Amino acid sequence: MTSSATLADPWPAPVATGPVEAVVSLPGSKSLTNRALVLAALADRPSVVRRALRSRDTMLMAQALTALGAPVDTSTEDWAVTPLSASAGSVAAEVDCGLAGTVMRFVPPVAGLVDGTVAFDGDPHMRNRPVGEVLTALTALGVRVDDDGRGSLPFTVVGTGAVPGGTVVIDASASSQFVSALLLAGARYEHGVDVRHDGKPVPSLPHIEMTVAMLRDRGVVVDDADANRWAVAPGPVAGRDEAIEPDLSNAAPFLALAAVTGGTVTVRHWPERTTQPGDLLRDLLGAMGCRVSWTADDGLTVAGPGDGHRGLRGLDVDLHEAGELAPAMAALCALASTPSHLRGIAHIRGHETDRLAALAQELGALGADVTEHPDGLSFRPARLTGGVFHTYADHRMAHAGVVIGAVVPGTLVEDVATTSKTFPDFASFWAALL
Numbered sequence: 001m002t003s004s005a006t007l008a009d010p011w012p013a014p015v016a017t018g019p020v021e022a023v024v025s026l027p028g029s030k031s032l033t034n035r036a037l038v039l040a041a042l043a044d045r046p047s048v049v050r051r052a053l054r055s056r057d058t059m060l061m062a063q064a065l066t067a068l069g070a071p072v073d074t075s076t077e078d079w080a081v082t083p084l085s086a087s088a089g090s091v092a093a094e095v096d097c098g099l100a101g102t103v104m105r106f107v108p109p110v111a112g113l114v115d116g117t118v119a120f121d122g123d124p125h126m127r128n129r130p131v132g133e134v135l136t137a138l139t140a141l142g143v144r145v146d147d148d149g150r151g152s153l154p155f156t157v158v159g160t161g162a163v164p165g166g167t168v169v170i171d172a173s174a175s176s177q178f179v180s181a182l183l184l185a186g187a188r189y190e191h192g193v194d195v196r197h198d199g200k201p202v203p204s205l206p207h208i209e210m211t212v213a214m215l216r217d218r219g220v221v222v223d224d225a226d227a228n229r230w231a232v233a234p235g236p237v238a239g240r241d242e243a244i245e246p247d248l249s250n251a252a253p254f255l256a257l258a259a260v261t262g263g264t265v266t267v268r269h270w271p272e273r274t275t276q277p278g279d280l281l282r283d284l285l286g287a288m289g290c291r292v293s294w295t296a297d298d299g300l301t302v303a304g305p306g307d308g309h310r311g312l313r314g315l316d317v318d319l320h321e322a323g324e325l326a327p328a329m330a331a332l333c334a335l336a337s338t339p340s341h342l343r344g345i346a347h348i349r350g351h352e353t354d355r356l357a358a359l360a361q362e363l364g365a366l367g368a369d370v371t372e373h374p375d376g377l378s379f380r381p382a383r384l385t386g387g388v389f390h391t392y393a394d395h396r397m398a399h400a401g402v403v404i405g406a407v408v409p410g411t412l413v414e415d416v417a418t419t420s421k422t423f424p425d426f427a428s429f430w431a432a433l434l
C-alpha cells in the first residue's frame with residue numbers, strides 16, 4: 001500500500017494491465033457530512049453524524065463549529081455534535097476555510113448567531129473564490145460583517161447571538177452554495193429567511209434540493225414552490241442521528257476506471273434515490289456506451305465497453321447541475337473515440353481552481369484535442385501521451401489525472417495528495433485497484 005506520507009511527487013499514475021474488476025466501498029459524502037454538521041450545530045439537542053467523511057473539508061468544518069461553540073467529537077467513526085448554546089458566553093474565534101467552499105459559505109451565517117467575533121481566512125486560492133453575495137446578504141439580514149469591500153476572504157463576522165433575518169435578493173449564478181448557506185441557518189433567524197435569486201441560472205440545483213431535504217428531515221418548513229425562491233420559516237431544527245451516504249461525486253474516477261479499461265467496477269451502498277448530483281453518473285456513463293446496473297444488495301455497477309476507452313462514445317451534455325463531475329468526465333471525453341462537448345459550466349472557473357482553464361491546459365499538454373469555451377470544453381478524438389499532469393491544489397484535477405494515467409503510460413500526477421480534501425488516502429486506495 002502507498003501511504004500519503006511516502007507518495008512520490010509527481011506521482012506515477014498506476015497503469016491498468018487489463019480490464020479493472022473491482023468492488024469498492026467509498027467514504028462518505030462531503031456535501032452531506034458538512035450539511036449534517038452545520039444543522040447539528042444549530043439543532044435543539046445533540047446529534048450523531050454516522051459514517052461521517054473524515055477528510056480535510058469535513059475536519060475544517062468540525063473545527064470551525066467547535067470554535068464557534070458547537071463541539072464536534074471526531075474521535076470515532078460516528079461524530080457526536082453538541083449544539084451551540086445561548087449560555088456559552090462570548091467567543092473570539094478564527095475559522096480556517098482551507099479550500100472548502102462549504103466552510104467559507106455555510107459557516108458565516110452560523111457565526112451571526114454566535115455572540116462574538118469570528119475571523120475567516122483560508123488557503124491562498126480561497127481568497128479568489130466568490131463569497132461576496134453571502135456577505136452582502138448577511139448584512140441585509142442584520143449581521144455585521146467586516147471586510148475590505150472586495151467580497152472575499154479574509155473577513156470577520158461580528159455576531160450578537162441573534163439575527164433578525166427576512167427577505168434578501170442575491171445573484172447565485174456563481175455558486176449554489178450561496179443559497180444553501182442562507183437556508184441552512186435561516187430557521188434560527190427571528191423572521192426566518194426568504195432568499196430570491198436574480199441573475200443567470202443557479203448552478204448545481206441538486207445541491208440546493210439536498211439542503212432543502214435535510215432541513216425538512218429536521219422539521220424545518222421550507223417553501224420552494226416557486227423557481228428561484230426559497231423561504232425558510234423560523235423555528236427549531238431537530239437534532240438527528242443520521243448515516244451519511246457514500247460520496248457519489250467521488251465515485252466518478254472509480255466508475256471511469258471501468259469505462260476506460262473495459263472492466264467492471266461496483267460501488268457498494270449506492271442509494272436507490274438521493275439528492276447527490278453524482279447519481280447523474282448513471283446516465284452520463286450509459287450515454288458513453290457503458291453498461292450501468294443497480295441493485296439494492298450490490299450497489300451501482302458500471303461495465304466499460306469491450307475495447308475500453310477506444311469503444312467510448314463522446315458526450316454532448318450540459319453539466320450545469322453537476323459541475324463537480326466535469327473533471328472526471330473531461331478525462332473520459334479526452335479518451336473517447338468520437339467528439340464531445342461539455343457545456344453550461346462557466347461557474348466551475350470559480351471552483352478549487354479555474355477548472356476549464358486547468359483541464360484544457362493539462363489534457364492538452366498530454367495531446368488531447370481540447371478547446372476551451374467560455375462555458376465549457378469540447379474534445380475531438382486524439383492519441384494521448386504521458387507527461388506531468390498538474391493539479392492546482394484541486395482534488396478533482398487529480399481524479400482526472402489518474403483516470404488518464406490508467407491507460408496512458410508515463411502520466412505523472414503532481415500533488416496527488418491534494419485529494420485529501422474529500423478522500424482520505426485516495427492514492428493508495430486507487431493503486432490497490434490496478
Ligand SMILES: O=C(O)C1=C[C@@H](OP(=O)(O)O)[C@@H](O)[C@H](O)C1
Nearest residue numbers: 031175176177203204207323324
Ligand atoms: O453545496 C455543496 O455541497 C456543493 C455545491 C456545488 O457548488 P457550486 O454550486 O459552487 O458548483 C458543488 O460543486 C460543490 O462541490 C458542493
Ligand SMILES: C=C(OP(=O)(O)O)C(=O)O
Nearest residue numbers: 099100101102324351352
Ligand atoms: C467545488 C467543489 O468543492 P467546494 O465544496 O470547495 O466548492 C468540489 O468538491 O468539486
